[in-house]
Each structure stands twice: as structure tokens, then as C-alpha cells.
Amino acid sequence: xxxxxxxxxxxxxxxxxxxxxxxxxxxxxxxxxxxxxxxxxxxxxxxxxxxxxxxxxxxxxxxxxxxxxxxxxxxxxxxxxxxxxxxxxxxxxxxxxxxxxxxxxxxxxxxxxxxxxxxxxxxxxxxxxxxxxxxxxxxxxxxxxxxxxxxxxxxxxxxxxxxxxxxxxxxxxxxxxxxxxxxxxxxxxxxxxxxxxxxxxxxxxxxxxxxxxxxxxxxxxxxxxxxxxxxxxxxxxxxxxxxxxxxxxxxxxxxxxxxxxxxxxxxxxxxxxxxx
Numbered sequence: 001x002x003x004x005x006x007x008x009x010x011x012x013x014x015x016x017x018x019x020x021x022x023x024x025x026x027x028x029x030x031x032x033x034x035x036x037x038x039x040x041x042x043x044x045x046x047x048x049x050x051x052x053x054x055x056x057x058x059x060x061x062x063x064x065x066x067x068x069x070x071x072x073x074x075x076x077x078x079x080x081x082x083x084x085x086x087x088x089x090x091x092x093x094x095x096x097x098x099x100x101x102x103x104x105x106x107x108x109x110x111x112x113x114x115x116x117x118x119x120x121x122x123x124x125x126x127x128x129x130x131x132x133x134x135x136x137x138x139x140x141x142x143x144x145x146x147x148x149x150x151x152x153x154x155x156x157x158x159x160x161x162x163x164x165x166x167x168x169x170x171x172x173x174x175x176x177x178x179x180x181x182x183x184x185x186x187x188x189x190x191x192x193x194x195x196x197x198x199x200x201x202x203x204x205x206x207x208x209x210x211x212x213x214x215x216x217x218x219x220x221x222x223x224x225x226x227x228x229x230x231x232x233x234x235x236x237x238x239x240x241x242x243x244x245x246x247x248x249x250x251x252x253x254x255x256x257x258x259x260x261x262x263x264x265x266x267x268x269x270x271x272x273x274x275x276x
Contacts, residue, residue, distance in 0.1 A: 002136055004033045006078040009042065009063040010145050013055025013085070014153040018182065019199070020169050023050040024156025025059035027066070028149045032076065039145050042066060044152045046160035050167050055153065056085035057116045058164070060092070060135065064123040067133060080136045084146065089137040095121055103204065107253035110207040110229060115166035170201030173240030175213060176222045176270075183211045186226035187252040192261065194245050194269070196222040197238045208235035210257060215243075220271050228255035243269060 002008065008030040015023030026044040031037040043062055047055070063081045067074065083089065091111075098104065098111045099121060105111055127133055141147045175198045194215035201209045210230050213222035228248065230238070234257055238244060245262040248255060 002082065002138075003078055003080060005076075006080045007032060007074060007076040007131075008080045008082050008136075009066065010082045010149045011056075011059035011063050012083065012146075012149045012153040013052060013057070013059045014150070014157045015050055015052040015055050016154065016157055018052040020049055020051070020172060022157050022160040023047050023052065023055040023164070024153050024158075024160070025055045025062065026149045026152030026156055027059060027062055028145050028152075030082075030145055039148070041148075041152065044156040045162055046156040046158070047162045047164040047167075048160045049169060050164040053085075053087050054113055054116065054164060054167060055157075056083065056088050057091070057113055057120070059083070059153070060085075060088050061116055061120050061123070064120060064127070064133070067131070068123055068126055074131060077131050079131050079133045081133065082136050082138055082146070084138055084140040084142075084150075086137065089135055091117065092120070092135045105254070107251065109254040110203045112203055112209070113166075114204070168202055170199060170209075171240055173198040175225065177213075181225060183225040183227045186228045186248065186255040188248075190248060191250070192245060192247055194243060194264065196243050196266070197240050199240070200235050200238065203229065206232060208232060210235055210238055212238075215269060220269065222270075226255075228257050230257040234258075234260060242266070 010028045013025040024046040027042040028039055029042050030039050067079055095117045103111045103114050141150050195212035197212050199211035203209050207229050209227055211227045214224050216223050243264040243266045244260050246257045247259045247261055249258055
């Protein structure tokens with residue numbers, strides 16, 4: 001719920017060519033309803049190479065920096081950072097527990113973008129509840145000011161000027177039958193699966209994120225995009241552009257590739273769909 005008497009900082013991030021393309025974030029300020037002051041832009045910044053989640057999180061980080069810098073001059077007891085990012089809203093509530101659990105989630109999955117979450121937690125500690133700061137989620141472009149901040153974030157992505165320190169691009173290959181959909185967490189509890197590897201990325205010193213497409217037997221090709229985590233020994237053996245039969249664990253909230261069962265010939269798998 002949005003508090004009419006709170007100072008609200010609307011933030012948004014964008015990365016049109018997610019993952020690894022240019023991105024940007026923006027922030028606007030909305031005064032309490034009875035102040036009679038117009039909304040105003042606070043900031044917009046573009047980065048050369050990044051991800052959508054990192055831009056959403058950098059926008060939230062900027063809001064905390066602005067609140068800390070303005071300090072006593074803000075003149076309110078309650079500030080709401082307003083975002084349409086589920087990733088930021090959920091992570092804001094969980095990140096303290098992550099930090100106390102070796103940066104792993106409740107389900108044991110290695111958390112991503114630790115560098116930025118650490119900065120957010122540091123600023124939250126510095127603020128110390130004065131003013132009270134919370135993150136509130138809204139629907140995308142659900143108001144005029146939300147539309148403005150969305151527009152400014154996308155515009156910033158078109159004119160990058162900064163490097164996103166901490167972003168690690170990983171190793172990126174090509175997908176087959178590319179779609180605009182992002183890779184989803186692999187939640188299917190299945191022991192063995194045929195995968196086409198197209199991206200790997202270091203998450204922590206001993207864990208990597210592996211992004212892949214799964215094989216569709218009826219269509220004899222690779223389509224749906226997923227991700228799971230793996231230890232370094234396995235991830236380093238899953239070379240981009242190659243097809244593997246792998247064994248997955250049975251934890252939908254912490255999907256991991258446990259072992260590589262076979263390297264397969266992609267040409268033997270791809271072809272005309274079998275007749276039924």
C-alpha cells in the first residue's frame with residue numbers, strides 16, 4: 001500500500017537486450033499529497049553492459065544513497081521506494097537473511113548480484129530507521145509518474161555513459177529458435193534432461209549459473225529456456241553450443257546440475273518431427 005503522507009521515490013531499471021546489453025535506471029520524486037509540489041526527476045543513468053535485475057537494483061541503491069545524502073532536509077518520517085520489480089521487492093525482504101546464511105537463499109541457492117545487495121544493506125544500516133524506509137511494489141506503468149520513470153530508464157539505456165562495476169558477463173553463446181522470453185528457473189523435478197548450453201556465469205567462488213534450452217522430442221529441436229546452478233567442475237565442462245544429457249536434483253527451488261551423463265551429437269537430435 002502506498003502512503004499518501006510519505007515521500008515516494010519511484011525507481012525503474014531497463015536492459016532492452018538483456019543479458020549483457022546496455023541498460024539504464026531512473027528515479028523520480030513524488031511529494032506527500034498535501035505539500036502541493038509537482039513531481040520531479042532525480043536521476044537517470046545509462047550503463048554499457050548490464051542486466052535488467054542489476055538496473056532495477058541499482059535504481060533502488062540510488063534511492064537509498066539519495067535519502068542518506070539528503071538526511072534531515074527531507075522533512076518526512078516515512079519514505080517509500082516504489083518499484084515494479086518483483087526481484088527487488090522480494091530480495092529487499094530476504095537479503096538480510098541471505099547475508100547471515102553465506103549469501104544463500106532459504107532453499108540453499110546461491111544469491112546473485114551480491115555486490116549490490118551488500119551496498120543496499122550497508123546503507124539501510126546507516127539510515128537506521130531515520131527516516132523509515134520501505135520498498136513498495138506497483139504494477140508496471142500503473143500511474144503517470146511510473147510511466148515517466150519507465151520512459152527515462154529506457155532512454156538512459158540508449159545513451160550509456162557508465163560501466164556497471166561488478167557485472168560479470170560470463171560466457172555467452174547462441175540459442176536455437178530464439179524468443180524474447182527470458183530463461184526461467186528450472187523447476188521440473190526430473191532426473192535426466194537433454195540440454196543445449198548457451199550461457200554460463202560465475203555467481204560465487206564455487207557456484208555458476210548455467211543457462212540452457214531443453215530438448216523437445218516431438219519437435220526434434222531445442223526451445224524452452226531455463227537456468228540452474230552447478231559447481232565449478234561441472235559448469236566448466238558444460239561448453240557453450242554443445243548438447244549434454246545431465247542429471248538434475250529434485251529441488252524445484254534450488255535446481256542444480258549434479259552430473260554430466262553424456263555428450264550428445266546435436267545433429268542426431270535435430271531434424272524433422274517424427275510422424276505420429
